[in-house]
Amino acid sequence: MTRIEIPDDHPRRESLEMRERVIEGHLASIVATAGLLAHGRGEAFDYLIGEKTPLTARAAIRAAVAAMLTAEHPVISVNGNICSLVPTELVELSRLTNAPLEINLFYYRKEREDAILSALHEAGASNVLGTHDRPSTTIPELSSNRRKVDPDGIGKADVVLVPLEDGDRTEALRKMGKYVITIDLNPMSRTSVYSNVTIVDNVVRSLPLMVEYAEQMRHLDREELLRIISEFDNEQNIRDSLRYMIDYLESVSKKSMKELQVTQ
Ligand code: ATP
């Protein structure tokens, strides 16, 4: 239920509906206030790829899913924004890749944890890690609340999916030897640059795609999956994502104002 009615034919309907979901998440204590700003930054970058998943992101998704399927202990880190936008897909991806969900919040409040936990349960999750009643261990070199991790989750994970992550924490996870996969619309963020696999796309499109890829790829041989990972070059993929943005803007700059009114 959205709070405001957005007409079906509104040219910005999908984007506005997404924004409404995040606002509702904020009202329900799922999304932090800073999460609203993070979402706005994401919206701006989404314009730069025409609000569509580029082929570069598909290549990164393929490598990411291969890494999750071959991992010994894959984990999916959950924050407020991702939970408000794609709870069902998080649960589905967790099931398909045997990667537990771990709640990990920068702005911790007990009621936020509770709200996220119940949203995940509502979406079908049964076992959620990182809650206050669980044991916790710490990530060295981090001072925020997010240094606390679940020893059965991120603590022992070899591969961690951290959608919409903070740069400092990504760096700390890398220093701990984790293989880090992120989804971030900004290819220049510190998170994007530090990660092993960076999916430059909106989580609203890429999480469903990851589920789709996981359904198909879990039938592949381990050797084939390992080959997909080793052939993926994240640095080149980030460069290609930036190039995609430049080329997209170049094409937009040639459009007439009339065409822009219809498409934007
Ligand atoms: P860093 O600390 O890594 O340099 P940052 O400080 O720019 O990053 P934050 O504000 O901590 O980033 O996190 C928000 C990031 O998430 C932004 O890069 C933003 O583009 C991205 N983002 C926000 N919403 C989405 C979304 N729906 N899908 C994908 N990425 C998103």
Ligand code: MG
């Ligand atoms: Mg940051």
